Amino acid sequence: MREPGRALVTGLAAVAPNGADTREFWASTLAGVSGLRRISRFNAEDFPVRIAGLVPLRDGEDCEPRLNVQTDRWTQLALVAGDRALADAGLVPAELPAYDMAVITASSSGGNEFGQREIQALWSEGPRSVGPFQSIAWFYAATTGQLSIKNGMKGPCGVLVTEQAGGLDALGQARRALRRDADVVLTGGTEAPVGPYALTCQLTSGLLSTVDDPARAYLPFDVDACGHVPGEGGAILVVENEEHARARGARVYGEIAGYSATFDPRPGSGRPPTLARAIEGALADAGVDAADVDVVFADGAGVPDQDRREAEALTSVFGPRGVPVTAPKTLYGRLYAGGPPLDVVAALLAIRDGVVPPTYGGSRLAPGCDIDLVREARHGTVRTALLVARGFDGFNAALVVRAA
Incomplete structure (x- = not known):
């Protein structure tokens, strides 16, 4: 284990319902522009929840075509964010030692839309209609694996599955990886749980808001609080060991302290x-x-x-x-x-x-x-x-x- 150094964030990329990239997300957040809207990806009129946070990116948009058939929307969003975060950090993975780079992400629901399509095909057409990627696209570690493969990152990789807490657990584990043997960690998480199957599963918690007005549906700490609104998206960040970041003159957003x-x-x-x-x-x-x-x-x-x-x-x-x-x-x-x-x-x-x-x-x-x-x-x-x-x-x- 190396001498503990600071874990510095040198790149970041947001893919959010109120902004498809970091700049738009931040401007919208400061201006009060909401990404909560009526679900349009499928007919949700018979669901008690009809409002969700939807990322303004189509399936596969800005993602390599060969990966579209292999991945669920949640992984596609992470691949887009991963590319942008690396570009923001000024890092080219091919120029770095493969085993000095790690990927640690978080997931809660996995590839539920992909899984639903394949299960429907199984029921309606039989087992020969189910594609080979069903075995991996739904899995919680799919995003970590695809980011690792795409960028040649062969250092310590993993996934945290602790629902919303996992988004912070992943960054905590990224810092641990930097203290052990990695120089660069691609970390964070995305989700895409806005489909019929996923929404049905979430409804069983009894924690979702059924208010149809996007401006009143999600009001934490308020007298009118009535549950949360589900959404898709997230962020991927590049975290570096301080010595590595300083040596290459990287811009630093801050420290995971x-x-x-x-x-x-x-x-x-x-x-x-x-x-x-x-x-x-x-x-x-x-x-x-x-x-x-x-x-x-x-x-x-x-x-x-x-x-x-x-x-x-x-x-x-x-x-x-x-x-x-x-x-x-x-x-x-x-x-x-x-x-x-x-x-x-x-x-x-x-x-x-x-x-x-x-x-x-x-x-x-x-x-x-x-x-x-x-x-x-x-x-x-x-x-x-x-x-x-x-x-x-x-x-x-x-x-x-x-x-x-």
Whole structure:
């Protein structure tokens, strides 16, 4: 294991419902342009949920044709973002040692649209109609594998499957890989769970919003909170060992400074949830105090009891209204494993531009949510951001990014 160095973000690419590329995503987020819209990819009129965050890219757009038949939409979105992140970092993988480059991504639902098409073919036409790529396209590690193959990245590769928390877990593991033997890690995550099968599965959680008005469907921490809006997209980032990044004169967006993960006890056990412990662990890992944090990018479940528990965790660490809290995902939905990497992109751009993007929609904080929720863009110095993510059934993750 090498001497621990800083993990620096040198490239990033967003593929979001409110912006098909990073520049458009950030401009839309600051301007309050929503990517939530009525589902049009299939007939959703008989579903109780008819609003989702949809990326304005067609299937296969900007993706190599030979890969289209092998991959689900979620992997295609990651391949597009991966190319853009590498270009943003000024890296050409073919010029680097293959075993010094790694790929670590997160996934929650896998290739569900691809899988649904193949299962329908099996039922209606028989087993000979099922293509060979069904065996890999649905799998949670498909995106990691395709990014690795396309870019010749043969270092430590993996995938984290902890629902929304996985988006931060992947970046935490990327930093670990850099401390061990990698120089460059392609990391983050995307999702595309907006199809009949995927939506049916999500409905069983009882956590989705059934409000048809995109402006009122997803209101975390608000008195009118009624669930979250599902969405597709996410972000891929290039993270480098500091020595490697400095040696090639790379532009640096910021540092992955701290990370921690916990798991909640069984409901009814009498033991408290552990989100606050994850937050404290990430701050300690980064070597910063609560007073050093300029903004928190919240998980923002949009479910009243979950919002209250997150607010209680934040106030236990920072005090009542002790830190600005934002959830710009009200503009693009809950993207599961793709959401936190997109939040990381927003946090790094907030650091770069000195502005905290607001939480759009809503009018009044719900009882028990004693937080300083940012409702209008706040300009000023931003040097340290905390990101919080929770996965279904108890996963918690917290990540600290700061200016380099």
